[in-house]
Amino acid sequence: MKGLVKFAEGPEGLEIQDVEKPVPKSGELLVKVMAAGICGTDLHIMHDEYKYSPPVILGHEFTGVVEQIGDDVTGFRPGDQIVCITAVVSCRRCRYCRLGLNMLCSERKSIGSGVNGAMAEYVVVPADLSYIVPENLAGSDVMALAEPLACMVRAVIEQSQVNAGDVVLVSGPGAIGQLAAFVARSQGAFVILTGTDIDTKRLLLGKEFCANETAQSREELDALVTRYTKDGVDVAIECAGAAASLDTCIDMVRKRGILSQAGLFGKKIPVDMDKILMKELTLTVSYATERTSWDIMMRLAAQGKLAGIEKLISARVPLDNWQKAFRMAENKEGFKVFLVP
Numbered sequence: 001m002k003g004l005v006k007f008a009e010g011p012e013g014l015e016i017q018d019v020e021k022p023v024p025k026s027g028e029l030l031v032k033v034m035a036a037g038i039c040g041t042d043l044h045i046m047h048d049e050y051k052y053s054p055p056v057i058l059g060h061e062f063t064g065v066v067e068q069i070g071d072d073v074t075g076f077r078p079g080d081q082i083v084c085i086t087a088v089v090s091c092r093r094c095r096y097c098r099l100g101l102n103m104l105c106s107e108r109k110s111i112g113s114g115v116n117g118a119m120a121e122y123v124v125v126p127a128d129l130s131y132i133v134p135e136n137l138a139g140s141d142v143m144a145l146a147e148p149l150a151c152m153v154r155a156v157i158e159q160s161q162v163n164a165g166d167v168v169l170v171s172g173p174g175a176i177g178q179l180a181a182f183v184a185r186s187q188g189a190f191v192i193l194t195g196t197d198i199d200t201k202r203l204l205l206g207k208e209f210c211a212n213e214t215a216q217s218r219e220e221l222d223a224l225v226t227r228y229t230k231d232g233v234d235v236a237i238e239c240a241g242a243a244a245s246l247d248t249c250i251d252m253v254r255k256r257g258i259l260s261q262a263g264l265f266g267k268k269i270p271v272d273m274d275k276i277l278m279k280e281l282t283l284t285v286s287y288a289t290e291r292t293s294w295d296i297m298m299r300l301a302a303q304g305k306l307a308g309i310e311k312l313i314s315a316r317v318p319l320d321n322w323q324k325a326f327r328m329a330e331n332k333e334g335f336k337v338f339l340v341p
Helices: 041-048 142-158 175-186 201-210 218-228 241-252 273-280 291-302 320-332
Strands: 002-006 014-018 028-037 061-069 081-084 087-089 122-126 130-132 166-170 190-194 211-217 233-238 253-261 281-285 311-317 334-338
Touching: 002 320, 014 320, 028 081, 028 142, 041 320, 061 122, 061 142, 081 142, 081 253, 081 311, 142 253, 142 281, 142 291, 142 311, 142 334, 166 175, 166 218, 166 241, 175 190, 175 201, 175 233, 190 201, 190 218, 190 253, 201 211, 218 241, 233 241, 233 273, 241 253, 311 320, 320 334
Parallel strands: 166 190, 166 233, 190 211, 233 253, 253 281, 311 334
Antiparallel strands: 002 014, 028 061, 028 122, 028 334, 061 081, 081 130
């Protein structure tokens, strides 16, 4: 089968290779991939900016159809469409694993970096970490967005505890910001999505898809926050991974509000901790997902609450044309680009 393999350092160490089709072991599912989304992590791996174990097939955002079932698997059958938790290897013994926080296990390995991922014709995943796609979404590749959506479930619902009636600011209208706004609004929050002067198209989609209001400048944002709140927003979620964006969030959130960091900066940045201290803000952060995040996300899916999420899929590109797809992702041409085997 074909797979996009990171086998050596540098962008030139990433290429389509013919690799052996995997065989499911006990407790595993062999899945024929429908689509795999390109994530920022995949771009970082291409440039050796994220830990990986070469040679490894990239891709952790995916959905596909079960083709073969390993021994000792129950609850699945060939033809089921599934999604899967990313952290497929953990020690199961440390304090974090015992708490169900597998992403924090020091021995954790994820598909697409530590073990072979889904930018291939087939992928093998553990059955006990997989979920069957609900009937209302079966047959569609939109559930390749399940992993980033679960990430924002963790950031917005589990960590930031957004409630109905909260006024929520989401800074950064990329795919992660759009999903954060989508989840916050699903909780009954009033959502303001903000960006910069280069985000016109993204903010237009945000107003259509996930936000009650959008702002393209600090002046517009100040006016909206003043109009809809008395003291500032209840929750500010930083999704851009930019120092200026974080400063805006700190300024806009009310005293004793919640400041949530969801974006990765990729470098050290200055932070006005005095302002955080003097406003007595609660700082929350979230790193990827845990099983509870997937449980909530799958309930939202089954309840039909993901309507419109397909608007984030900007392009579907054949796996053989992966270089074009990665360029699109790096150049931020749209939101989510899917590779289709």
